Amino acid sequence: MEIEAYDRCxxxxxxxxIVDLNILKEKIEKILPEHGYKPxxxxxxxxxxxxxxxxxxxxxxxxxxxxxxxxxxxxxxxxEPTSVxxxxxxxxxxxxxxxYDPKAIVLFYEVLTNMNMKSNKNPxxxxxxxxxxxxxxxxxxxxxxxxxVLISNKEEAQEYELFSLIIEPxxxxxxxxxxVRLQYRSxxxxxxxxxxxxxxxxxxxxxxxxxxx
Numbered sequence: 200m201e202i203e204a205y206d207r208c209x210x211x212x213x214x215x216x217i218v219d220l221n222i223l224k225e226k227i228e229k230i231l232p233e234h235g236y237k238p239x240x241x242x243x244x245x246x247x248x249x250x251x252x253x254x255x256x257x258x259x260x261x262x263x264x265x266x267x268x269x270x271x272x273x274x275x276x277x278x279e280p281t282s283v284x285x286x287x288x289x290x291x292x293x294x295x296x297x298x299y300d301p302k303a304i305v306l307f308y309e310v311l312t313n314m315n316m317k318s319n320k321n322p323x324x325x326x327x328x329x330x331x332x333x334x335x336x337x338x339x340x341x342x343x344x345x346x347x348v349l350i351s352n353k354e355e356a357q358e359y360e361l362f363s364l365i366i367e368p369x370x371x372x373x374x375x376x377x378x379v380r381l382q383y384r385s386x387x388x389x390x391x392x393x394x395x396x397x398x399x400x401x402x403x404x405x406x407x408x409x410x411x412x
Contacts, residue, residue: 202316202399203276210287210391211267211274212294218304219268223273224256226297227290231264234289239263255387261285272309280312282341284395291388301388303322307359309384310390312398315369316377316406322368329409348409359386366406377406 214220232238236257239253253267263276264286275286284350292302318325327334327344337343347367356362361384369376385391392403 202314202403204315205280206278206313206315207276207311208276209276209279210283211270211309211311212274212291213272213306213309215306216271216305218271218299220268220271223268223299226256227264227273227293228256230293230297231259234293236264244332248253257297259286259373265288280395280398282391288392288397290342305386307384307386308388310381310391310395310398312379312381314381314402316402318375318377318406318410320410322339322377323373325410326366326368329368329383329411334397344349350405359384364405365403366409379406 211366214223228238236259239255239258251270253265255263255265257264260277260282261279262275263286264283265274265276266272267274270408273290275283275290277283277286278399289303294304323344323346326346326348329348330345331344334343334345348367350362350366352360352362361382363380363382365378365380367378368374369378381402383391383394385394
């Protein structure tokens with residue numbers, strides 16, 4: 200069992216409404232080239248309203264720095280977790296360098312990850328065997344089984360403390376791959392950095408425990 204690829208690795212900075220994103224964009228675009236970022240001007244526009252939904256404002260190490268106008272967030276997005284984390288660290292420092300106090304303007308930080316994990320066993324069989332659910336009342340239904348696990352604190356957590364982990368067979372390769380979707384929020388950059396650094400180890404151990412290893 201191994202982590203095969205990341206479909207998305209995202210670390211976001213959810214900003215308070217007091218931050219004017221157009222002003223932030225002007226300021227951060229000036230500082231990015233000084234630190235080796237390639238200038239990018241790529242906008243994603245809503246087809247009906249013609250309003251900009253998000254825009255890429257710089258790129259480095261295969262990672263984009265994006266402004267999401269709908270979510271009111273400044274994000275680092277890529278497919279290489281180490282690079283995304285490094286860029287996130289730089290971007291948080293840039294905010295201070297251009298006159299923003301993170302404690303005053305940030306609601307929370309957020310890790311969003313979609314990854315694919317290859318297994319030597321059938322993921323649905325693994326999930327079914329790991330579950331204590333008695334499926335015998337449904338034995339007359341062909342191919343019944345557990346097809347997903349959700350681990351979450353959403354019922355109790357504050358908005359800035361959310362955690363959600365979904366493990367299920369990969370829909371495009373369900374016989375030997377897991378799809379893992381994760382969301383984690385914190386108000387503390389240290390928590391985010393520590394979590395991202397240990398993410399692969401955490402996910403690997405959880406799936407190993409499901410497999411019974």
